[in-house]
Amino acid sequence: MSLLVAKNLRKSFGGVKAVQDISLEVEPDSIFALIGPNGAGKSTTLNLLSGTYQPNSGSLSFNGQIITGLPAHQRVRMGIARTFQKIRLFKQLSLLDNVLAGFHIHHQIPFWQYLVPGSAFWHDWKRCREEGLELLEFVGLADLASQRAGSLAYGQQRLLEIARALATRPRLFMLDEPAAGLNGSEVQFLLQRLKDIRARGITVVVVEHNMDLVMNVADHVFVMDHGEYLFRGSPREVQDDPKVIAAYLGGELS
C-alpha cells in the first residue's frame, strides 16, 4: 500500500494555476524525487502535501487516512516532516535548541511538572538533549551544538534543518531543494545522509534541481512542467525520455 496518495490536486494563486491536476503515490521506504524546470510547481506541490498550503480541490491520504484539509501541525503528529527551500531556522537560538524544539510532540511530562520540575521532567529533559545531540552528530554539527544557528555557513544551515525535522520522528520526510547552494562535497554528504534516512525506515520525498543527486539516490522520479504532470519512472527512464529532455532544454523536440 502506498504511504502517501494524492489525487487530482489543484492550487492556483490569483489567476496563476501553480498546480493542475497532480496525482501521485509514494511507496514506503523509498526515495521519491519530484523534479522539473523552474516554475514547474514542485515546491507548491510539496507545500500541499505538507499542509503549508491547502489545495483548491483534490484529496490526500497518508497511511490510509484522509488528511485533506488538515493543518500542517497536525500532519506532523501523523508522521510527516519537512524542510524548506528558503531556510527557516530559529536563527537566534542555538543549534541544540533548534533541534529540541523539534521534540514538541514527543514530550512525556505530567502537567504539574512544567511548573515544579520532578523526576519525569528531568528524565525527559536529559533524554531529549541526548537524542538532540545524536541528531546533530548524524548531520555532523554536534561540535557546534551551543552556537547560534544564524552563525552557521549556508550548507550547515541546510543540514541543521534536516536534523530539526528528524526530531519529530517522521515516517515521511519531505525536503525542498536540500542541495541548493551546496558545494560538491556537501552534496555527497547529503546524498549519503538521505540513504541513511531511508535505511532507518523513513520514506523520503525530495524536490530537487541537482540531477546528480536525483540520479544517484531516487527510487522513483516524478516530473512536472508548467504545473502539470509530465512523466514518471525510474531515474534511467526519466533521463532517456524525450518529453523530459525537451522540457529541460526548451521544448524544441516536442
Added chain:
Amino acid sequence: MASAPLRPADRASLLQVPRQWPAYLVALVAIALLPYVLSTPYWRGILVVCAMNVMLALSLNLILGYTGQLNLGQSGFFAIGAYVTTVLVKSYSWNFWAAALIAVICAGLVGLLLAAFAVRLRGHYLGIASLGFAVIAYQILLNWESVTEGVRGIYGIMPPSPIRIPGLPEITFSNPVALFWLVGGIAFVVYVVVANLLRSPVGETLRAIREDEVSAASLGINPARWKAFAFGIGSAIAGLAGCFYPGFVGTLVPDAFGIVESFTMMAMVIVGGMGTMIGPVIGAIVLTCLPELLRDFGELRLMVYGLALTLVVLFMPGGMVQAGQMLRARFSRASSGASR
C-alpha cells in the same frame, strides 16, 4: 564535511542539570532584609511598587520577549486586576483573596480574547490592535461611572485582608513591611514558576513561535494555541499585580492605567533584557528606582530619565543583561591575559 565529534567536556556541560536554588535563596534573603536596609516609609513604599512592577515586566516579557508578540495592551490587564478586586471588595463586600482570584481569572480570560487578534495579526498590526484594547479599557474606567466611579475615583481602599490560620498568630498586611513581604513573596513565586515554565519544553515552543511561525508549525506546534497560552498566562500575571495596587495606594483612579503604563512596562523589559528571565526583573527595579533617585534634578527629572532610556537602547540593544555579559567577557579576558 568531516563531522567533528563533540568533546566529552562540552557534552557533559550540555547535559548538566542547571542549579537554580542558590540564586533563589539569595533572592529570598534579599526580599526578607530589604525593608530593613531601606527602612524609611518612603523607600518601603517604593519597594512594594518595585515588586508589582517586577510582576508586570515578567508578564509582558512572557508575551513580548519569549513569544515575540508585540503587546501594547498590558496596562489594560493591570487595570482589570485592580478594579475587579476593588469593586468586589468595596461594593459587594467580598473577601479580598476571593476577589483577587476572580480578578486574575478575568484578566486571563480577557487576555485569551486579545490572543484571538494575535492569531490573525502580526507585528505592528497586533501592536495597534492591543493598543486599541488599552485605550478601550481606559475609556471604560472613565465612563462606566456606576461601577468605577470614573474620574472621581474610589477612596479608602484597605490593604489585603488578614490571613487567619488556626493555631497561628494572625498575619496582617496593614504595615508596609508585611505588605512588601507579601507582594515581594508573590513576585518571587511568579518568577520561579515562569522560569520553570520557560526552561521546560513550553519555553522551547514559545521561542520557536517567536523565531518563525511557519517553521514552528512544521514541527507540530500549533501557533494559535500557544499564542493564546502566552497571552492568557501573561495577562493573568498582570492582573495579579493589579490586585495589590489599590490596597497599597488606598485610592483608585483611571489615570494610573493610561496607555503610557504599557510603554513603561515595555521600557522595563527592553532596558533589562528582552527574552531573558532576569533582565525584566532588573529593568523593573532600575526604572522604578531611577526616577526617585533623580528627584534632585527637579523639573529636569523626566528629561534625564528619557535620556537614560534612549542611551540604553542605543548602546545596549540587548539591555542590561547583554551589557553585563559583555563586561564579564571583557573582565575574564583581561584577567586571563594578566595570568599569562
